Amino acid sequence: MLELPCFGVQVSADTIGRDVARLFEENPSLPGVIVMDAKGFCGMVARNQLFQRLGRLFGIEIYSTRPITAFLDTLKTSPLLMPAETTIQNAAILCLARPVEYVYDPFVVTMKNEPPRLVDFLALILRQTELLTAAQIEAHTQRAAAVSASNAKSDFLANMSHELRTPLTAIIGYAEILIEDVKAGQLSESVRRLEGIAKSGQHLLEMINGILDLAKIEARKMDIFLTTFSLPEMITEVIGIVQPLMKKNDNQFSVTADNAIREMHSDEAKLRQCLTNLIGNAAKFTSRGSIGLDIKKEIRPDGGWVIFEVSDTGIGMSETQLTRLFESFYQADSSISRRFGGTGLGLSLSKQFCEMLGGELSVRSVENQGTTFVMKVPVRSTQKPESLPASVQE
Amino acid sequence: MEEATAYFTDKPSDDASTIKLKMKRILFVEDDEMSRDVISTRLTRSGYEVVLAEDGHQALKTVLTQTFDLIVLDMSMPSLSGWETAKKLKASPTTASIPILALSAHAMSADKKKALDAGCGDFDSKPINLPRLLGKIEALLGSASQATT
Numbered sequence: 012m013l014e015l016p017c018f019g020v021q022v023s024a025d026t027i028g029r030d031v032a033r034l035f036e037e038n039p040s041l042p043g044v045i046v047m048d049a050k051g052f053c054g055m056v057a058r059n060q061l062f063q064r065l066g067r068l069f070g071i072e073i074y075s076t077r078p079i080t081a082f083l084d085t086l087k088t089s090p091l092l093m094p095a096e097t098t099i100q101n102a103a104i105l106c107l108a109r110p111v112e113y114v115y116d117p118f119v120v121t122m123k124n125e126p127p128r129l130v131d132f133l134a135l136i137l138r139q140t141e142l143l144t145a146a147q148i149e150a151h152t153q154r155a156a157a158v159s160a161s162n163a164k165s166d167f168l169a170n171m172s173h174e175l176r177t178p179l180t181a182i183i184g185y186a187e188i189l190i191e192d193v194k195a196g197q198l199s200e201s202v203r204r205l206e207g208i209a210k211s212g213q214h215l216l217e218m219i220n221g222i223l224d225l226a227k228i229e230a231r232k233m234d235i236f237l238t239t240f241s242l243p244e245m246i247t248e249v250i251g252i253v254q255p256l257m258k259k260n261d262n263q264f265s266v267t268a269d270n271a272i273r274e275m276h277s278d279e280a281k282l283r284q285c286l287t288n289l290i291g292n293a294a295k296f297t298s299r300g301s302i303g304l305d306i307k308k309e310i311r312p313d314g315g316w317v318i319f320e321v322s323d324t325g326i327g328m329s330e331t332q333l334t335r336l337f338e339s340f341y342q343a344d345s346s347i348s349r350r351f352g353g354t355g356l357g358l359s360l361s362k363q364f365c366e367m368l369g370g371e372l373s374v375r376s377v378e379n380q381g382t383t384f385v386m387k388v389p390v391r392s393t394q395k396p397e398s399l400p401a402s403v404q405e
Numbered sequence: 406m407e408e409a410t411a412y413f414t415d416k417p418s419d420d421a422s423t424i425k426l427k428m429k430r431i432l433f434v435e436d437d438e439m440s441r442d443v444i445s446t447r448l449t450r451s452g453y454e455v456v457l458a459e460d461g462h463q464a465l466k467t468v469l470t471q472t473f474d475l476i477v478l479d480m481s482m483p484s485l486s487g488w489e490t491a492k493k494l495k496a497s498p499t500t501a502s503i504p505i506l507a508l509s510a511h512a513m514s515a516d517k518k519k520a521l522d523a524g525c526g527d528f529d530s531k532p533i534n535l536p537r538l539l540g541k542i543e544a545l546l547g548s549a550s551q552a553t554t
Contacts, residue, residue: 169513173481176510177437180532184443187535191450207439 012095012102012120015138016040017128022056022079024048029075031056032065042117042131046079052127054083055090057116091118092127103139106132174218174355178211185211221356228363235367237392240279242272242317246306249283253290260298262323264290268306272317276391277368285361285372289321289384292357296382297325308390315390316370322383328376336374337362361386368392428454429474429546434464434490435508436482444508444533448477451539461485465493468500474546480509480520488523495524504545508533 022031022044035041035058043057056079064082065071074081091109093102097120106118117129185204192198227233250266257264275282286304293302305320328336337358365372370388431453435441445455456471458464460482468476476494480487487507494500504527507520512530520528526545529538 169511172512173510176512176531177440180437180510181439181443183532184440184447188443188446188450207442211439 012093012097012099012130015099015130015134017120017130018042018117019045019126019128021045021047021126024053024078024080026079027076028061028065028079028082029071031079032061032075035061040131043129044079045119045127045129046083048080053080055117055119055129056082057113059115060113091116092121093118095120095122099135099139099142102130102135106135170355171222175215178215178218181211182208182215218356221360224360225356225363228360228367233367235278235392236280237276237278239274239276242275242306243268243270245275245279245283246304249286249290249304252283252287253294256291256294257302260294260300262294262297262299263301264294264303265301266304266306269308271308272306272315272390274390275317275388277388278364278392281364281368282388285364285386286319286321288357288361289319289386293321293323293325293382293384297323300324300381309387313389317388317390319386319388320383321386322381324381327378327380327382328374329378333374333376337372428452430454430456430472431542432456432458432464432467432471432473432476434458434461434476434482434487435479436460437479440479440531444477447533447535448542451535453542461487461490461493464490468494468503473503474549475542476503476505477508477542478505478525480507480511480516488519491520491523491525502549504549506541506545508538 018041020034020038020041022034024046026046031044034044041058043055045052046054046056061082064074091105093105097105102118107114109116115132117131118135119127120130121127185207189201189204192201192204224233246266246268250264254264290302290304300323302323303321305318305322307318307320309316309318362372365386365388368388369392370386372384372386374382374384376382429452431448433441433445433448433455435444435457436459441457441459445457448455456467456473458467462485464476464478465485478487478491482490487509491505491507494503494505505525507517507523507525507528508531509516509520509528510531516530517528526548527541529541
């Protein structure tokens with residue numbers, strides 16, 4: 012209650028009505044005065060009640076020379092006393108429950124070992140209105156956020172349904188065709204169809220694994236395993252994984268590394284997954300071009316950082332494509348996964364893994380010239396409780 | 406309408422009415438290679454003559470030179486989507502009367518509405534259920550032949 016403007020103006024019990032009226036005239040914001048006698052607090056006189064009495068026929072003649080205590084006896088329901096801890100909401104309810112002619116009176120706030128103070132009724136109601144409005148705005152904002160989150164979930168589920176149904180079309184279709192083939196003893200195309208089933212099944216599995224990883228991240232159940240490991244060894248491993256992908260589109264792959272970083276303390280498996288995913292993407296969208304992995308060290312006030320740059324000379328992306336790049340299942344168009352492979356989840360996962368390790372993943376690209384992904388990770392990641400990538404926190 | 410020789414399916418159904426004496430021509434528009442292979446094989450084996458198009462542009466070119474009884478149209482395709490293709494087919498007087506069956510891996514009711522709004526006569530979702538798909542194809546072919554008589 013004390014956050015409201017409080018007035019502690021006191022008058023002694025023998026002050027005459029005219030002098031108190033003058034006090035009110037000199038202090039336009041004063042809602043009332045506290046009346047004290049030899050024993051201490053004996054009541055309150057509200058500005059409106061005093062002027063109302065003085066304004067009656069013969070009021071000035073009768074009352075202006077009477078002591079202020081003459082005004083106390085008529086205020087049967089005032090002063091309304093409230094301890095300082097009373098909430099704004101309860102104070103408003105109590106004030107509004109007064110008889111109508113006293114509703115606009117100030118009320119008295121009491122505190123232990125301190126003189127009582129007055130609070131203006133209108134200031135209280137104004138504050139109460141502000142609080143209610145703020146609560147409404149807050150509720151509205153929360154509702155909007157909930158609707159937006161729910162829409163994002165629905166979009167995700169709709170996309171997921173579409174992406175799962177496409178390989179299933181091939182799996183179920185080929186299986187049913189094979190059943191007919193076997194019954195008819197027609198097996199000439201069986202191997203091709205079985206390969207179609209196997210390939211679609213593999214694609215489906217990668218997608219389900221990606222979806223599970225995203226679900227784990229959202230549920231904050233994705234564990235981070237921090238270990239100290241050799242960066243050059245990890246890079247050698249990554250090169251071993253991605254090298255075969257380079258032959259497919261006839262790409263040249265080169266690695267440059269700053270030898271200053273030997274050891275990292277981070278989640279090795281997640282970093283490896285991010286790097287193979289970024290380099291794999293580069294290889295997919297580049298043909299007869301070059302793909303580079305460049306590793307540098309950066310010293311920041313908060314310690315050392317490793318910068319991994321994966322660049323290609325491939326098809327690149329437009330501004331519009333770049334803005335949605337890290338969304339789940341977002342591929343520049345839905346046929347890309349079919350033409351280029353991939354689940355549409357890799358970049359979304361890589362970004363979230365980077366953020367969980369305290370790092371960041373960004374991209375720059377020029378259409379038909381190439382793309383560069385920049386992954387920055389602290390040399391020493393620290394395990395944070397409730398570690399959740401920033402992009403999920405919304 | 407092109408007359409074809411009598412055709413009997415590999416596996417004749419118990420219901421003699423499903424055996425077709427005149428092969429109906431279907432234009433199947435689908436960008437995904439495996440879906441195209443699977444669904445066209447199943448339609449061919451069910452007694453239809455199937456012509457393939459890999460995207461909307463190719464479909465619009467094909468309908469200029471050949472006649473079809475029905476178009477089975479995938480919805481999410483690059484460059485020219487199924488929705489846009491359906492609208493163009495319905496806007497052209499030479500192709501407006503060919504019934505279109507939308508076929509999509511987008512299986513929500515809103516996706517169906519979007520396809521019907523684009524001018525498709527019916528909608529079916531992938532993965533296909535062959536009897537259900539054939540039922541929809543037959544219904545569209547039936548209503549189209551009724552409309553022309």
